[in-house]
Amino acid sequence: MLTTKEKGNQLAEKLIEKLNNKTAVIGVVGLGYVGLPLAVEKAKAGYNVIGFDVQESKVDEVNQGINYIGDVVDEELKELVADKKLKATTDYSFIKEVDAVAICVPTPLDIYKQPNTNYVESSAHEISDHIHEGMLVVLESTTYPGTTEELLKPILEQSGLNCGEDFFLAYSPERVDPGNKQFKTKNTPKVVGGVTENCTEVAATMYENVLESDIHQVSSPSVAEMEKILENTFRNINIGLANEMAVLCNKMGIDVWEVIDAAATKPYGFMPFYPGPGLGGHCIPIDPWYLTWKAREYNYHTKLIETAGEINNEMPNYVIQRIMEILNKEEKALNGSNILVLGVAYKKDIDDYRESPVLPILEKLDGAGAVWSVVDPYVKNFKYKNDFQSPIESVTAEMLESADLVLIATDHSDFNYETIVTHSKVVYDTRNTINKEIKGNGNIHSL
Numbered sequence: 001m002l003t004t005k006e007k008g009n010q011l012a013e014k015l016i017e018k019l020n021n022k023t024a025v026i027g028v029v030g031l032g033y034v035g036l037p038l039a040v041e042k043a044k045a046g047y048n049v050i051g052f053d054v055q056e057s058k059v060d061e062v063n064q065g066i067n068y069i070g071d072v073v074d075e076e077l078k079e080l081v082a083d084k085k086l087k088a089t090t091d092y093s094f095i096k097e098v099d100a101v102a103i104c105v106p107t108p109l110d111i112y113k114q115p116n117t118n119y120v121e122s123s124a125h126e127i128s129d130h131i132h133e134g135m136l137v138v139l140e141s142t143t144y145p146g147t148t149e150e151l152l153k154p155i156l157e158q159s160g161l162n163c164g165e166d167f168f169l170a171y172s173p174e175r176v177d178p179g180n181k182q183f184k185t186k187n188t189p190k191v192v193g194g195v196t197e198n199c200t201e202v203a204a205t206m207y208e209n210v211l212e213s214d215i216h217q218v219s220s221p222s223v224a225e226m227e228k229i230l231e232n233t234f235r236n237i238n239i240g241l242a243n244e245m246a247v248l249c250n251k252m253g254i255d256v257w258e259v260i261d262a263a264a265t266k267p268y269g270f271m272p273f274y275p276g277p278g279l280g281g282h283c284i285p286i287d288p289w290y291l292t293w294k295a296r297e298y299n300y301h302t303k304l305i306e307t308a309g310e311i312n313n314e315m316p317n318y319v320i321q322r323i324m325e326i327l328n329k330e331e332k333a334l335n336g337s338n339i340l341v342l343g344v345a346y347k348k349d350i351d352d353y354r355e356s357p358v359l360p361i362l363e364k365l366d367g368a369g370a371v372w373s374v375v376d377p378y379v380k381n382f383k384y385k386n387d388f389q390s391p392i393e394s395v396t397a398e399m400l401e402s403a404d405l406v407l408i409a410t411d412h413s414d415f416n417y418e419t420i421v422t423h424s425k426v427v428y429d430t431r432n433t434i435n436k437e438i439k440g441n442g443n444i445h446s447l
Contacts, residue, residue: 012198022046027101035104051088062088095130124155144290148221164196170203171221173228179350193224232287240308246275278315278357280346335369340403343410
């Protein structure tokens with residue numbers, strides 16, 4: 001009779017062989033900004049892929065070859081579905097048909113800035129109900145260090161199978177930057193940390209067969225979980241510094257953008273980060289708070305992280321304050337003023353408005369009695385106060401001329417900034433998009 005270690009080695013070797021010869025069936029739980037691109041890449045690599053999602057609308061669109069994610073190529077999705085390399089379902093009993101499954105579900109914060117792991121737990125229970133010997137489970141959702149081993153592993157072992165012996169479990173953080181033209185899912189280096197050596201090796205083998213990037217193996221899931229938090233906390237803190245510099249430079253009458261450009265000429269010891277109206281997306285504004293929450297378990301207060309978060313969260317208030325100051329110079333009150341907001345997406349040239357700082361700005365404009373309208377060529381509709389709003393697709397000279405102030409909140413490439421400057425009474429540019437060579441009637445104010 002095989003020992004548990006020998007059995008684990010044997011199952012690992014068998015799964016590695018299936019991964020290498022592309023006979024393994026791979027599942028992806030969650031077909032959003034992370035899951036769908038990953039499912040597409042796995043299918044393009046030659047695997048049969050089953051996507052799982054609780055939203056029937058997403059499942060139906062995938063099965064019709066209809067793309068709803070900017071980083072996925074429409075024709076590639078259609079071809080993969082037509083070739084039966086990729087299909088989607090809401091029925092989690094199909095988990096029993098897969099050899100490896102990646103969990104790519106949201107991990108939001110609750111109102112107290114504590115991790116909400118409901119989606120991860122629900123996915124783990126669904127998998128546990130249908131898990132089988134020799135299966136690989138990889139968590140990709142960003143979360144706090146310890147989630148894989150403290151939360152996921154016990155749920156999966158409720159099946160009666162043992163991690164590292166009967167099935168394999170690892171953490172590999174998603175690294176998706178929507179709209180990035182250079183780095184996509186396919187070519188972004190991947191970090192993998194398994195519960196055991198076999199877990200790490202099996203997971204690394206899967207990604208090696210799917211991606212064109214380096215696969216960096218670490219000693220445990222906790223290391224992989226912590227490194228993802230470090231990535232985005234690093235950005236959060238440095239953006240917080242840039243935002244604080246912007247506020248101070250404005251008070252001192254100094255152009256913060258010129259300051260950053262000058263500092264960036266130093267070839268060592270400095271990396272440029274830029275201010276803006278606030279943080280957006282599902283990572284940078286959220287991930288550091290996972291660590292802040294987990295640190296309390298060790299009686300440690302993450303002072304620097306929380307201070308940076310407070311600075312960044314205050315930027316929408318700062319934007320409203322500046323709008324009021326700018327309008328006052330024009331002898332206008334914000335109450336009753338017509339504000340044209342350019343962009344609701346959290347960054348340029350994408351349709352993603354998750355955690356966009358524009359949303360609290362709109363709420364504050366409402367609270368001040370302003371009349372606002374939004375133009376965004378990428379976002380078809382956005383949820384605002386429990387209702388969906390449809391932005392105007394393109395900006396016109398008439399809109400610009402009728403606005404008391406034009407707020408550049410997102411620097412989409414589709415906007416004609418020369419037209420904006422020429423036809424606007426006042427422009428408040430929070431993204432440093434107005435080129436100094438552009439001349440017009442506009443009264444330009446920078447962040």
